[in-house]
Amino acid sequence: MTTLPPSLSPCHSQTTCASLLQELQIIWDEIGESDGERDKMLLELEQECLDIYRRKVEMTRKYKADLHHSLAQSESEIANLVSALGEHSLSFSRGKGTLKQQISAVRPVLEDLRSKKEQRMKDFTETQSQIIRICAEIAGNSQDIMSADPQVNEHDMTIKKLGELKSHLQELQNEKIIRLQKVNSHINMIHELSVLMSFDFLKTVSGIHPGLIDTPNGQSKSISNDTLAKLTGIIHSLQQEKQKRLQKLQSLGSILMELWNLLDSPADERKKFEHVTSLISSSIDEVSRQGCLGLDVIEQVEVHVERLNVLKASKMKELVFKRQNELEEIYRGVHMDVNSDAARQLLINLIESGDVDLSNLLSSMDDEITKAKQEALSRKDILDKVEKWKHASEEEKWLDDYEKDENRYTAGRGVHKNLKRAEKARILVGKLPAIVETLTAKVKAWELEKGIPFLYDKISLLNKLEEYTVLRQEREEEKRRSRVLPGALDRW
Numbered sequence: 001m002t003t004l005p006p007s008l009s010p011c012h013s014q015t016t017c018a019s020l021l022q023e024l025q026i027i028w029d030e031i032g033e034s035d036g037e038r039d040k041m042l043l044e045l046e047q048e049c050l051d052i053y054r055r056k057v058e059m060t061r062k063y064k065a066d067l068h069h070s071l072a073q074s075e076s077e078i079a080n081l082v083s084a085l086g087e088h089s090l091s092f093s094r095g096k097g098t099l100k101q102q103i104s105a106v107r108p109v110l111e112d113l114r115s116k117k118e119q120r121m122k123d124f125t126e127t128q129s130q131i132i133r134i135c136a137e138i139a140g141n142s143q144d145i146m147s148a149d150p151q152v153n154e155h156d157m158t159i160k161k162l163g164e165l166k167s168h169l170q171e172l173q174n175e176k177i178i179r180l181q182k183v184n185s186h187i188n189m190i191h192e193l194s195v196l197m198s199f200d201f202l203k204t205v206s207g208i209h210p211g212l213i214d215t216p217n218g219q220s221k222s223i224s225n226d227t228l229a230k231l232t233g234i235i236h237s238l239q240q241e242k243q244k245r246l247q248k249l250q251s252l253g254s255i256l257m258e259l260w261n262l263l264d265s266p267a268d269e270r271k272k273f274e275h276v277t278s279l280i281s282s283s284i285d286e287v288s289r290q291g292c293l294g295l296d297v298i299e300q301v302e303v304h305v306e307r308l309n310v311l312k313a314s315k316m317k318e319l320v321f322k323r324q325n326e327l328e329e330i331y332r333g334v335h336m337d338v339n340s341d342a343a344r345q346l347l348i349n350l351i352e353s354g355d356v357d358l359s360n361l362l363s364s365m366d367d368e369i370t371k372a373k374q375e376a377l378s379r380k381d382i383l384d385k386v387e388k389w390k391h392a393s394e395e396e397k398w399l400d401d402y403e404k405d406e407n408r409y410t411a412g413r414g415v416h417k418n419l420k421r422a423e424k425a426r427i428l429v430g431k432l433p434a435i436v437e438t439l440t441a442k443v444k445a446w447e448l449e450k451g452i453p454f455l456y457d458k459i460s461l462l463n464k465l466e467e468y469t470v471l472r473q474e475r476e477e478e479k480r481r482s483r484v485l486p487g488a489l490d491r492w
Contacts, residue, residue: 074106081113085120086158117391118158123151127165134172138179140224145404187212187232196287197245198294207271208234224348243284244294252301253280259308263315264322276301280351316358319355320347323365327372335374336382382446382454384462385439392432393468395425432472440465 028038096102128150187205194201205212208230209222253276269374270277273294287293324347328340349357371484402422443454443462454461 002011004288031188033379049153064099067103071099071103071106074103074110078113078336080155081110081117085113085116085154086160086241087113087116117154119163120157121152121154124157125150127162127169129150131165131169134169137176137223138172138225139165140222140226149424176223179228180221182228183212183221183223183231186228186235189235190231190238192288193235193242194289195240196293197242198296199238199293204234212441242287242293244282245295245298246279246282248298249276249293249301250280250282250306252298253277255305255309256301259305259312263308263311265308273301273304278286320358320361320365323362324371327365327369330369330372330376331410335456336375336379337455378446378450379454382439382442382461384458385435385442389432389435389439389465392428392435396429396432399429401427436465436469 076168097105132150140268191201192206193199194204204213209224209227212221212227212231253273256273257277257280259265263423275289276297279287279292321344324340324343331337350361400424402418402425442461443465447452447462456464
């Protein structure tokens, strides 16, 4: 039983009441209150005291019920939190004792679970917010992120469920990284192509999505399917344009080379367009120099080609005769027969008639020059040996004149040099038969292969060699007779 404080004990209350009643009797006596009135007041006092006790009891009973209800609610909340958080390992018992003691035992458990729920709620909210944000970025609805409110199922906030969400978030984050890498790769490629063809890179990319350009407010790059598709489309379009422009410049470059060669353009003029002619043999992947495929470059080359075509028409006749000079020079250099006057007259007649395309005529003459060079090359070995033969023949003639000179040993200037020359000449003259024999064999082989005579300054070289051989034999015979005749006269 609970012990009341001394001020509320029955003994103390009775003493107080008696003292008050005694004081009240004195007051009534002084007033002259009747006994009936006094009894009525005492009954009222007694009734008021009973009403106060009843109210107090009722309040206390209600307080007890509230404590029971609070305890039941706490236990129910604990059960719900344990289920929602998956804290099934938590063992809880209300224990024994008064209601307040039981509530005191429940309170820390409930507060701990509420704290865990609050933290878990933050984790779920943060995770789901990130999932919503990345999904919106992929879908291209980033503007709706701010209005999106993550809905957390408070009945299922277990570690397992949170782990599933975080695993899904990780997959989305990986997907975002891959998409961002693709976007950056596409942007870099567009930048390279834009620089290559002198396009406005910022205008091109921002036209796809403003979030693709780094902005001061830190707006992230768009990684949506739509953005990736547009970037891919732009790249494909730019690559086709790159191919088209490269083919255009390669064609112009080839025309330039032909015109330069045709017009014998100086090296400094050609150097101005090296950036174009260097592209002729380049593949699409090898072209990377900044601005090399710009429209301004193409226009510049087109203007230059047009100018050269005008110059070509005015200088075509001059070039035709220049080719003829080159052809005649090749023929003269290898001692081949060429009727220059007749050939030039034929060209003049063709040009003046207007019935021939000068470009085709030049091409035909270039072919003829090529053939002439090949023909000259096939004659080179024989011509080299002809020069040796001619030199040896000249030395032979000099040696004959030298040996006929009766004063050749007389002291004087140049005697020593002449002696040395004569010595070398005798050695060379001794090789003449072999030189002539080798040269003759080569000429015959050449004529057999070509099916035509080998002409040297319009004369058959083989005939010249035969004539030389006969004349040399005659000279040798004459020398032999001249040496024999003095001896015969002496004997006679």
